[in-house]
Every structure is written in C-alpha cells, then in structure tokens.
Amino acid sequence: MKRFLLVALIVSLLVTCKSPDPAPCNTCDRFHCQVNGERFAPSGPWKSNPLNAYTMDSMKTLIIDARNGSKYIGLGIKLPHALKVGTYRLNSTNEGSAIYLEKGKRYKTDTIHTGIIQISDLLIEGKRIIRGTFSFSAIDSLSREEVQVKDGFFQVFLKDY
Numbered sequence: 228m229k230r231f232l233l234v235a236l237i238v239s240l241l242v243t244c245k246s247p248d249p250a251p252c253n254t255c256d257r258f259h260c261q262v263n264g265e266r267f268a269p270s271g272p273w274k275s276n277p278l279n280a281y282t283m284d285s286m287k288t289l290i291i292d293a294r295n296g297s298k299y300i301g302l303g304i305k306l307p308h309a310l311k312v313g314t315y316r317l318n319s320t321n322e323g324s325a326i327y328l329e330k331g332k333r334y335k336t337d338t339i340h341t342g343i344i345q346i347s348d349l350l351i352e353g354k355r356i357i358r359g360t361f362s363f364s365a366i367d368s369l370s371r372e373e374v375q376v377k378d379g380f381f382q383v384f385l386k387d388y
Contacts, residue, residue: 258379263375288305291381301326315345325376336365354384
C-alpha cells in the first residue's frame, strides 16, 4: 500500500507540476529587427562573424554591426562619458548614428531621419554583455529612398577594439 501511495504521489506531482520556462540566455548573442516590415537577423558562416559589438575609448564609444549576406546594419554611439543604461539618439550628429546597407544602397540617419537606441542592461552578471532595443529611419542620399528599421533587439557580448 505504501508503494502504491508513493507512486500515486509521484505521478500526481508529474501531472500537476509544469517545469518552469527555460531561463533567458544571458550569455547568448542575439540581434533582430524589422526592415521595411521584413525580418532581419544576422546570418552567415561561423567564421564570418555576422554579429559584433565593440567598445572603444574607455567605453565612450559603442559599435554594433550585424550582417546577413549583402545586408548590413550598423549602430554607433559616441559619448563624452562612459556608456550607461539609457536612451541615445541616432541622428548622425553628436551622439549616434545608424546605417543600413542593401543592394548597393547606403541608408543613413541624419537630422531628419533619426532613431533611438535604448540600453536596458549593461555588463549583465559581471560579464561584458549589453542588451537593448533600437529603431530608426534612414535615407539613401543618392536615390532619396527611405528605409524603416523597427522592433530592434540586441543582446551581445562586448569586445574591446
């Protein structure tokens, strides 16, 4: 009888208890966004480094670049102080800029076509990891075509340049 109760208890626990959702990957490199409504995520051979994030000048400069074949997104921030959690403008002036390359066209932010990068976490768990979101509009100066980059997310390991 004791054996039956033990088996019944174990079965009951297995049926009623759900395993928790897997913990978010705090050390994984991730990057994705929508470019004119189409999903963009870095892709390519392992050695091609389709996703990189660098800091320079004692963490006063941040560069994130992502490649997928001939498509490229670059985000850059240059600050008078060390990078910290916060919102930064992508407007190709003092603070930051963004670029999207595709099919020989070079879409860049400017004072009219702007965006933001929101850094929500920096140096997560003592590691050099940065996490945040971004969006921007940009224009190709030759064709005057515009591109909209929305719903951007990144979580990347920071390297020193």
